[in-house]
Amino acid sequence: MSDATLELNAACPRCGGPFHCGAADARCDCFDLKLDEALRSELARQYQGCLCLSCLRELKRQQAEAGKT
Numbered sequence: 001m002s003d004a005t006l007e008l009n010a011a012c013p014r015c016g017g018p019f020h021c022g023a024a025d026a027r028c029d030c031f032d033l034k035l036d037e038a039l040r041s042e043l044a045r046q047y048q049g050c051l052c053l054s055c056l057r058e059l060k061r062q063q064a065e066a067g068k069t
Contacts, residue, residue, distance in 0.1 A: 012052035019052035029053045039063050 012019055022028030033056055035043075043051065043059070051059075 012055055013047045013049055014051050014055040017052055017054070019050075021050040023050070030056055033057065033060065035060055036063075 010018060021030075028050075030050070030053055033053065035056065039059065
């Protein structure tokens, strides 16, 4: 992995926390997290690049709670 890739993934664009996206490594923790198409589209519009796993889990939880109301 190049230093440029590591720099691009040094901080989550949502929370600013440090993380490493493993997509280029062919294995990232987020691969196991199922996000529906509506949420994935919204995230792509709002953020450039990957979000950390904590933020993805929180956004998925918020979406699920909003759907219950």
